[in-house]
Amino acid sequence: MTADLGLTSPHDGPARVLAASECAIDIDDVVARYPRMDHPSIDHVTLKVRTGALLGLLGPNGAGKTTLLSLLCALMRPQSGAIRVQGMRFDDHPEAYKDLIGLVPQALALYPRLTGTENLAVFGQMSGLSGRQLRARMDFAIDFAGLNEMAQRRVETYSGGLRRRLNLATALLPDPPVLVLDEPTVGIDPQSRHAIHENLRQLSVEGKTIIYTSHYLDEIEQLCDDIAILDRGRLIAQGSLGALLARFTGNRIDLRLEPQDAHRAAGVLSGEPGVQSVTAAGSLVTLATDDPHRRLPAVLAALEAAQLRPVGLSVGPRDLEQAFLSLTGTELRDEP
Amino acid sequence: MRRLHQLRAALTKETLALRRDVEALLILIAMPAVFVLIMSLALQDTFAHKIPEPMRVVLLDQTHGAFASQFAGILRKNASLRVSQEAxxxxxxxxxxxEAARTGRVAFAIVVTRSRGTQSSPARVILYANPALPAQVRALGVSLVRQAIAHLDVIRLVSRLRQAGLSGGPGGWNQRLQSSARLVVAKGGLNGAPTPTSVQQNAPAWALLAMFFLAVPLSVSLxxxxxxxxxxxxxxxxxxSWVLLAGKIIPYFVINMIQLSVVLFEGRYVLPLLGGDALDMGHAPGALVLIAAAANIAAIGYGLLVATFVRTQEQATSFGAVSVLIMGAIGGILVPTxxxxxxxxxxxxxxPMSWGLDGFQAIFVRGEGVTGILPDMWRLLVFGAVCLLVAxxxxxRELRPQ
Known part of the structure; x- marks a missing residue:
């Protein structure tokens, strides 16, 4: 499924097609399915990410975020469709393709009994670095992660935040143009999270293309220029944060009812004067109106007449979380 | 060049991780050393080349004839034997x-019976030896029995000569003397292969078990x-993938070789200080290296095979350990074959452990060289190669895009 917002620039400008040179990642109508699964985990997803973008990938549990990252990092093969990174396909140049992507896995993919320096040396050499180049990149990574004197101590003695920073710095060793981060700030304190965000912004400014998944909508909102939302393996929205919020905020009334009543309520309210559109997702019914505060009494009266009682109500502009709720009908929650 | 750097990185991380886990490394090397020490000393008498004085013999007479009672009498006069008769x-x-002989309760069991079940037929003396006795002790036992039979034959001959009046008449000189008994040495007795000393059995046996036990830490590391x-x-x-596998194989191969060297050194130089026999390692160091390397490859191949099949540490420790113990029990490691x-x-x-043990004992006990260990070496190499290939x-497949 193609993003319903189309492709936009990061500055809320009109949607436009990216030139090949601008497109760092091109995911074209990709379908992927795990063995013995009835439904595809990734269902006809098309996503283009411009060079230097910092894209936040959102989705509830089982939406397919990690699967999409696995496909991008060539850990998994698509059943159909194509993935190109800087115009290159994995099947054409497997080794060169992997050189283009730095993966920061959700798990702390480090050897706990080795020191920070030893971990960097091992993964640097595994990435194909050696000699002066390796030393230079290790110095950069130590500085980037803020390891300093801790670099010579075993990783098992590091704080959670320091491990996360080293996890990120390790992926940067080969200086890949594309960085893929799967929940890189899970379980760390706000200061460390802030430090990682600063690092990522800097990398983005320097031209790295970054894909970032998180369950923290606020950090996506603060950090990312572009956002893509996956739900049940489908890309249901993609665009700049501004465009997404503009579309899903505004003069709206959000009503929360019992899930079994939501669709009936949507039917009742669709004919109300001043109500432009009604959508029901899960227990949430969203009304687009010309003047939410003026229309609210009539809306509540119509529900009362239909013996429907809302259990929650909000009026006015919404944040990304509400936009996400409206799109997916579910809340973002931690992975099991 | 890139592959070389990657291989160096794989080796470095595995070596460092092993070195940092000092406790695990010590267990890996110390475990067989401790076992060899304990078992070699504990089983020293069972495997001893020293002739037990006196050797216990149990005699079963199924003939109730004169020969058997005279035979028992001669054996009883021998100071190096303590003969008891089965009632x-x-x-x-x-x-x-x-069973008394097989389990070592007595050195020898002797059964006197009739060859064809008739009173006139010569007696048949069946000798059962304790299989754990060294070959020369068994040979001594057989020799004593032969002497006893010969002694009785001479008495009979003299008696006949007297009866014939030394005349050479009918039944005299020209009569062929039929021996009073025929000796049958039971299978596994004198004609068996030379038996190892306690340390010749235990040193390679426990080193092999420890080598194969490496399946557990190898699986756990993966x-x-x-x-x-x-x-x-x-x-x-x-x-x-081959770089990552080589990064695991090489350090564990080295650990196994160190482990074996420690065990052999201990058997050779430490055990005698504690009153045990020194390990006689034969005269074929080249063959020793070859069989050790082949056993090592088989052990690491098995370890990697287990590592690629199990999914949790619990599976690795339980399946790895139990399967190795079963192989050890079957292969004559825990109980000598x-x-x-x-x-x-x-x-x-x-x-595979029995192939390894047989290879080591070919060098240590039978004094063989490279040619003597080839069959065992090839078996181990083929087993190791198949395991490595499947692993x-x-x-x-695990590393490839799914």
Whole structure:
């Protein structure tokens, strides 16, 4: 499924097609399915990410975020469709393709009994670095992660935040143009999270293309220029944060009812004067109106007449979380 | 060049991780050393080349004839034997005395019976030896029995000569003397292969068990890499599976060789200080290196095979340990094959550990060289190669895009 917002620039400008040179990642109508699964985990997803973008990938549990990252990092093969990174396909140049992507896995993919320096040396050499180049990149990574004197101590003695920073710095060793981060700030304190965000912004400014998944909508909102939302393996929205919020905020009334009543309520309210559109997702019914505060009494009266009682109500502009709720009908929650 | 750097990185991380886990490394090396020390000393008398004084002998007479009583009398006069007679005479008694020899309660069991079941036929003396006795002790036992039979023959001959009046008449000089008894040495007795000393059995046996036990830490290290997400990161890097496998094989190969060297050194130099026999390692160091390397490859191949099949540390520790112990039990590591019943001895050859043990003992006990260990070496290499091949295929599939 193609993003319903189309492709936009990061500055809320009109949607436009990216030139090949601008497109760092091109995911074209990709379908992927795990063995013995009835439904595809990734269902006809098309996503283009411009060079230097910092894209936040959102989705509830089982939406397919990690699967999409696995496909991008060539850990998994698509059943159909194509993935190109800087115009290159994995099947054409497997080794060169992997050189283009730095993966920061959700798990702390480090050897706990080795020191920070030893971990960097091992993964640097595994990435194909050696000699002066390796030393230079290790110095950069130590500085980037803020390891300093801790670099010579075993990783098992590091704080959670320091491990996360080293996890990120390790992926940067080969200086890949594309960085893929799967929940890189899970379980760390706000200061460390802030430090990682600063690092990522800097990398983005320097031209790295970054894909970032998180369950923290606020950090996506603060950090990312572009956002893509996956739900049940489908890309249901993609665009700049501004465009997404503009579309899903505004003069709206959000009503929360019992899930079994939501669709009936949507039917009742669709004919109300001043109500432009009604959508029901899960227990949430969203009304687009010309003047939410003026229309609210009539809306509540119509529900009362239909013996429907809302259990929650909000009026006015919404944040990304509400936009996400409206799109997916579910809340973002931690992975099991 | 890139592959070389990657291989160096794989070796470095495995070596460092092993070195940092000092406790595990010590267990790996110390475990067989401690076992060899304990078992070699504990089983020293069972395997001893020293002739026990006096040797215990149980005699079962199924003939009730003069020969048997005279034969028993001669044996009793021998100071190096302590002869007891089995009171019962039936088939059950025969099984009982045979078991007494097999299990080492007596050095020898002797059954006197008739060749053709008739009183006139010559006696048949069946000798059962404790299979754990050294070959020369068994030879001594056989020799003493032969002497006793010959002694009785001479007495009979003299008696006949007297009866014939030394005249050479009918039944005199020209009569061929039929021996009063025929000696039958039971299978596994004198004609068996030379038996090892306690340390010749225990040193290679426990070193082999420890080598194969490496399946456990090897599997656990791979599972930890999966769980820690390191394998995922490595999959995303342009590093081939063979580099990662070599990074595991080489350090563990070295550990196994160190472990074996420690055990052999201990058997040779430490055990005598504690009153044990020094390990006689034969005269073929080249053959020793070859059989050690082949056993090592088989052990690491098995370890990697287990590592690619199990998914949790619990599976690795339980399946790895139990399967190795079973192989050890079958292969004559925990219980020497020579004391096993014949059926079990035939079964022992299915265990790779028995091939390794046989290879070591060919050098240590039978004094053979490279030619003597070739069959065992090839078996171990083929087993190791098959295991490594399957493990490599599975590991490669795990690293490939799914």
């Amino acid at each position: 019962a005479t039936g088939a059950v008694a025969r099984v009982r005395v045979r 599972i930890k890499e999966r769980q820690q997400g390191v394998l995922l990161r490595l999959r995303a890097l342009p590093v081939p 020579m004391v096993m019943p014949a059926t079990m001895q035939r079964f022992a050859v299915v265990s 490599a295929m599975r590991f490669r």
